[in-house]
Amino acid sequence: MPTTNPLMLQETREAPQVVERLLRENAPLVQDLIREVxxxxxxxxxxxxxxxxxxxxTVLKYAIEASLGLSVGSAAPSxxxxxxxxxxxxxALVLAVSQSGASPDVxxxxxxxxxxxxLTVAFVNQEDSDLARAAEFVLPLRAGTEQAVAATKSYLASLAAGLQLVAALADDRTLSGALEVLPDTLAATLLLEDxxxxxxERYRYAETMVVLGRGAHFGVALESALKLKETSGLMAEAYSAAEFLHGPVRVVEAGFPILALQARDxxxxxxxxxxxxxxxKAVELLLVGAEAPLPAPLRLITPASGHGWTDTLPSALSVYLLAGHLALARGLDPDAPPSLRKVTLTR
Structure with missing residues (x-):
């Protein structure tokens, strides 16, 4: 019988404390890194x-390119x-992100x-890992032990750590201000758990779902689809809201469930x-994030964080709450997904 309070949800609820600690303790490390950059x-x-x-x-790609004008590419470790x-x-400035820091290919x-x-930088939760030793600079994620197979607080910490670096490099006071209050924003988002x-409950019998977002929220869409797959076995696929209309929309018919991420940027x-x-087309939209004048029957509206980049964190956190409770509604244990384990070592 699956637990009613899985580790995934427990760790999601730690997000405000994790982000507050990270932003505070990483501040001097970021300043040292900025001088080198x-x-x-x-x-x-x-x-x-x-x-x-x-x-x-993917979220950080948009933040870096739009804020700093530097092109960002994703390496193919193979x-x-x-x-x-x-x-x-x-x-190049090489940014490696990993919870475990153990995967040989990274x-x-x-x-x-x-x-x-x-110039190599590791955003890593395990500070004594091989990745931390390989990189020239380390920005710890400070998420503490993450036991759930489905990563939650380490993903949110990765966003916070990357955005803290972007804010400092761009001298973006609005973003810096949004980061200062981000722990409070995340705490307010947790109040949406009910x-x-x-x-x-609406999706306990769903078999497929499309997750849409654009810009920085496309990275949240990718993460949301992954969590729905991992925790509920739902065949969820993420698309850019723009690209979806160029072909994939063909699969849509009346009643098709779509998780629609809406940004404030x-x-x-x-x-x-x-x-x-x-x-x-009479699809069933679940609007997540910012409010919008749409005929969406379901909404999960998150608190505004004060900046479009930081808005990605409450959006992702709210989807983690949704995914965890969807697994429970389906009689599943989100901490024990078949065929998965916490750390995957890829060569």
């Missing part, structure tokens, strides 16, 4: 990650580990990047238009 003046950024960590990097090639990354990618002159549980108008068009 400005001294070496990288021309581009490369991220190295897998799974939830890679979804965090280029190093399977194809045996090294990349020319001497003027470690190898960072080791080779550093050897060729890249609403999330009620919304989850420059993407808001375009995503609202896309969701309005989908509503005309």
């Amino acid at each position: 400005r001294s070496r003046d990288p021309l581009h950024v490369v991220t190295v990650a897998r799974g939830s960590s890679d979804h965090a990097c 280029v190093h580990t399977l194809y045996g090639r090294s990349l020319r990354l001497e003027r 470690v190898e990618s960072v080791t080779r990047a550093r050897a060729c002159g890249a 609403v999330a549980s009620e919304r989850a 420059e993407t808001a108008a375009s995503t609202a238009d896309a969701y309005r068009a989908l509503s005309e």
Whole structure:
């Protein structure tokens, strides 16, 4: 019989404390890193990650490109580990994100990047890990032990740590201010747990779902779809709200469940238009994030954080609550998903 208070939800509820501790304790480390970044003046950024960590990097890609004007690419670790090639990354800022810091392919990618002159940074929860030793700089996630297979607090910590770096590099006072109150914003988001549980009941018999978002919230869409797969075995797929209308919309028919992530940034108008068009097909929209004038029968509206980048954290947190309670509604244990384990070592 599955627990009624799974570790996944317990760890999700730790998010405000994790983020507060991270922002406070990482502040001097960020300042040291900024001096090095400005001294070496990288021309581009490369991220190295897998799974939830890679979804965090997708959010950070938008934040870095829009705030700093540096192009961001996602590394393919198998280029190093399977194809045996090294990349020319001497003027790159390489950001590796990992909860465990143990996956050999991520470690190898960072080791080779550093050897060729890249400025390497590890966002990692395990500070004594191989990844932490491989990187030149380490920004700890400070999430404490994460036992649930489905990562929650470490994903949110990855976003907070990356955005703290972006805010400092861009000298963005609005973003810095949003980060200061982010723990309170996340605490307010946790008050939505009963609403999330009620919304989850609607989908206890669902077999498929599409998750849509755009811009930074596309990274949240990817993460949301993964969590729905991991915890409930739901065949959930994430798409850009713009790209979905270019072909995948063909699968939609009346009653099709769509989790629609709505941001409070420059993407808001375009995503609202896309969701309005989908509503005309009589799909069932669950609107998550910002409010929007849409005929969505279900809503999970999150508190505004004060900046579009930081709004991604309450959006993701609310979906974690939804996913955890959906698994419980389906009689499943989100802490014991078949065929999965906490750390996957990829070579």
